Amino acid sequence: MLCIQIPESLQAKLAAMASFAEQTPEQLALELLEERVDHHSAYVETAYLSRSPANRARLNQAIRDIRQRCFEERTLIDD
Numbered sequence: 001m002l003c004i005q006i007p008e009s010l011q012a013k014l015a016a017m018a019s020f021a022e023q024t025p026e027q028l029a030l031e032l033l034e035e036r037v038d039h040h041s042a043y044v045e046t047a048y049l050s051r052s053p054a055n056r057a058r059l060n061q062a063i064r065d066i067r068q069r070c071f072e073e074r075t076l077i078d079d
Contacts, residue, residue: 006029
């Protein structure tokens with residue numbers, strides 16, 4: 001088992017968020033950590049793509065488009 005010390009200021013934030021989500025602070029902390037770990041490969045891939053100026057420009061444009069709701073939703077195709 002891993003034990004970590006969480007600063008009091010962060011504990012207060014976790015407690016507030018957890019009560020809103022009807023969870024314990026521990027449940028919320030584990031959920032947030034699990035989500036971060038699950039998305040690790042996406043972070044690594046984004047960091048890799050960001051090394052190229054052309055790819056970085058495309059990623060930044062995609063982020064701007066998403067924020068401005070300028071995109072077309074599509075369903076995934078199962079191959």
